[in-house]
Amino acid sequence: MTALIIVLCIILITIVLVQIGRVTELTAEIKGEREARKDASKWNGWLSLGFVSIFLPAVMISAWLYKDQMMGYGPHAAASEHGGTLDSMFNLTLILTGIVFVLTHIALFWYAYKYRWKENRKAEFIAHDNRLEVIWTAVPAVVMTLLVVRGLDAWNTVMADVGSDEDFMEIEATGQQFNWIIRYPGPDGKLGARDFKLTTGSNQLGQDFTDPKNWDDVIPSTELYLPVGKKVRVRITAKDVLHNFDLVHFRVKMDAVPGMPTYFVFTPIKTTAEYRNELRKYPEYNEPYDPTDPTGPKRWEKFEYELACAELCGKGHYSMKRIFRVVSQEEFDAWYREQKSFYLTEFRGKDDDPNKGKVLDVEVPMRAAEFSANVKAAIESADVADNTLVLNYVWFDTGSATLKSDSKYELDNLVTALNDNPQIRIEIGGHTDDTGDQEANVQLSQQRAQAVAAYLTDRGIASSRLRAVGYGDSKPLAPNDSDANRAKNRRTDFTITL
Ligand SMILES: [Cu+2]
Numbered sequence: 001m002t003a004l005i006i007v008l009c010i011i012l013i014t015i016v017l018v019q020i021g022r023v024t025e026l027t028a029e030i031k032g033e034r035e036a037r038k039d040a041s042k043w044n045g046w047l048s049l050g051f052v053s054i055f056l057p058a059v060m061i062s063a064w065l066y067k068d069q070m071m072g073y074g075p076h077a078a079a080s081e082h083g084g085t086l087d088s089m090f091n092l093t094l095i096l097t098g099i100v101f102v103l104t105h106i107a108l109f110w111y112a113y114k115y116r117w118k119e120n121r122k123a124e125f126i127a128h129d130n131r132l133e134v135i136w137t138a139v140p141a142v143v144m145t146l147l148v149v150r151g152l153d154a155w156n157t158v159m160a161d162v163g164s165d166e167d168f169m170e171i172e173a174t175g176q177q178f179n180w181i182i183r184y185p186g187p188d189g190k191l192g193a194r195d196f197k198l199t200t201g202s203n204q205l206g207q208d209f210t211d212p213k214n215w216d217d218v219i220p221s222t223e224l225y226l227p228v229g230k231k232v233r234v235r236i237t238a239k240d241v242l243h244n245f246d247l248v249h250f251r252v253k254m255d256a257v258p259g260m261p262t263y264f265v266f267t268p269i270k271t272t273a274e275y276r277n278e279l280r281k282y283p284e285y286n287e288p289y290d291p292t293d294p295t296g297p298k299r300w301e302k303f304e305y306e307l308a309c310a311e312l313c314g315k316g317h318y319s320m321k322r323i324f325r326v327v328s329q330e331e332f333d334a335w336y337r338e339q340k341s342f343y344l345t346e347f348r349g350k351d352d353d354p355n356k357g358k359v360l361d362v363e364v365p366m367r368a369a370e371f372s373a374n375v376k377a378a379i380e381s382a383d384v385a386d387n388t389l390v391l392n393y394v395w396f397d398t399g400s401a402t403l404k405s406d407s408k409y410e411l412d413n414l415v416t417a418l419n420d421n422p423q424i425r426i427e428i429g430g431h432t433d434d435t436g437d438q439e440a441n442v443q444l445s446q447q448r449a450q451a452v453a454a455y456l457t458d459r460g461i462a463s464s465r466l467r468a469v470g471y472g473d474s475k476p477l478a479p480n481d482s483d484a485n486r487a488k489n490r491r492t493d494f495t496i497t498l
Contacts (some may be wrong), residue, residue: 034119037117038117038118038119041116041117041118042116044112044116045112045113045114045116046113048109048112048113049109049110049113051109052105052106052108052109052110055105056102056105056106068282068284071087071090071248072087072088072090072091074282075278075279075281075282075284075285077278078249078250078251079249079250079268079269079270079275079305079326080249080250080251080252080266080267080268080269081266081267081269082157082158082251082266082267083249083250083251085154085157085158086154086158086251087251089147089150089151089154092147092150093147096143096147159264159265160265161233161263161265162231162233162265166231167230167231168230168231168232168233168265169185169189169227169230169231169232169233170185170189170190170191170232170233170234170235171183171184171185171191171232171233171234171235172191172234172235172236172237173234173235173236173237173245173256173307174205174236174237174238174239174256175236175237175238175239175243175244175245175256175309175313175320176204176238176239176240176243177240177241177313177314177316178309178313178314178315178316178317178319178320179319179320179322180243180245180307180309180320180322181204181205181219182219182220182224182322183205183217183218183219183342184217184218184219184220184336184339185213185216185217185218186215186216186217186218186339186341187216188213188216190213191213191214191217191235192207192208192209192211192212192213192214192215192217193207193208193211193213193214194206194207194208195208199239200352202346202347202350202352203347203352205219207342207343209343209347209353209354209355210354210355212360212361212362214343215341215343215344215360215362216341216343216344216362217341217342217343218336218339218340218341218342219342220339223304223322223323223324223325224307224322224323224324224325225324225325225326225327225331225332225335225336226268226324226325226326226327226332227268227326227327227328227329227332227333228268228269228270228271228326228327228328228329229267229268229269229329230267230268230329231265231266231267232265232266232267232268233263233264233265234252234254234263234264234265234266235261235263236254236255236256236261236262236263236264237256237257237258237261237262238256238257238258239258240258241258241313241314242255242256242257242258242311242313243255243256243309243311243313243320244256244309244310244311245264245307245309245310246307246308246309246310247266247305247306247307247308247324248306248308249275249305249306250266250268250305251266252264252266253310255311256309256311268326270326271326271327271328272303272304272305272325272326272327273327275303275305275326276300276301276303277300279299279300279303280298280300282300284299285298285299285300285303286298286299286300287299289301289302304323304324304325305323305324305325305326306321306322306323306324307320307321307322307323307324308320308321341362344362344363344366358406359393359406359409364409367393367409367410367413368409368413368416371410371413371414371417372413372416372417372420374389375389375417375421375496378496379421379424379496379498387495387496387497388429388493388494388495388496389493389494389495389496390477390491390492390493391407391410391411391414391452391491391492391493391494392410393406393407393409393410394407394410394411394452394492395407396448396451399444400444401444401447401448401450401451402451403451403452403455408455411452411455411456411459412459414456414494415456415459415460415461418456418461418465419460419461423498424465424496424497424498425464425465425466425467425496425497425498426465426466426467426494426495426496426497427466427467427468427469427494427495427497428449428452428453428466428467428468428469428492428493428494429445429449429469429470429471429475429492429493429494429495430444430445430446430447430448430449430452430468430469430470430471430492431445431471431472431473431475431476431477431489431490431491431492431493432444432445432472432473432489432490433473433476433480433486433487433489433490434473434476434480434486434489435480435486438472438473441472441473442470442471442472443470444470444472445470445471445472446468446469446470447470448470448492449468449469449470449492450468452468452492453466453467453468473489476489477489477491
């Protein structure tokens, strides 16, 4: 019942509203609606004309005033070789669409004025005009073709991969929530292989360390350096979601897609210092970097090339910032020499190191340098306790005095040290842990010390400079109470005697 009453009310109200509308129309006609329309039409015409004559100049003036905020203008010049090409494409599009924008606005508002309603003027209806159709299809088609062809040409140039004979350096950028892991190839110039199945907390990139190319790879955690004028190929990957490798000053932007490596090749042409110097010309960059410290450094002095993630990849997206510093080749080389291999400094010898117990080619020169420094320090030291050095990389077959082949590197270092320092003599000491028969231990340690001495005399060291002593377990370095300590006590060492 209530519903019926409501429906009836709605119907009645609708009828009332329609009737009111009719009454209003009739009254307007009696009052002279034509006059009212004439007035309104005249006003609208003039206002259209007024609007366009203020709006268009205002657009142009503001574009001119704010041009320094646009990419490719003023302080935002491109800092890479291909950057200028992209900027000029944006410019061409801006000019062509700008012309169309101005012309259509003038036409739109001028016609609104010119063909405003007038008494006795009748609209002319055009059903179809082939000529017009052709013009407004052909003109945009030609312009679009021009833009697309130029774009394709630019795409082919910018996206061309490096040739095999070209001089370039390759780095790798891996996006993850929420940082960029950047990998440099190290002295061999080659990035090592990766396998996602090997990814762990300590091996973030899943580097396959059975691949020797991985051994010298560097993963810097602070500022990243690039040499100016050198072609850089960035291998871009992602670990979790979609990221985007964006170096805006170099006009480099490429999606980092999980499971699908992408790349970008670019050549930085301005060093950070040069770019700062250019920014210096603009008043806005002469303002203090930190507004609370007006006497502090200016904005241009603190400028850095920034790597950002241009994909909204999650909550911490904004924090994916890395600094790339472009410097001269000499400065770059100096920085690069200081970088430490991730594998050798962070991963070597850990439980999941696939090369545990093996000597790697890269380690041989490192160990040689370390050995010669230790010997030098021992000779120079006044303290007798410093004269004994452990041969950390000399190993024997279990229970025997046969040297393992990997021991030769350390023993060759010892040969070099003895040749470099003809004034020294050494006592080679063999040591065991406390397991097993004491007498047998002494005998084994004696045989092992002699094996080392024999190796040295074979390499031309006078036997008068060598003495081999088997100490058994009488000189432990640590109490024999754990496997680790017992391993420490099983050793060969040498003591320098002048
Ligand atoms: Cu991201």
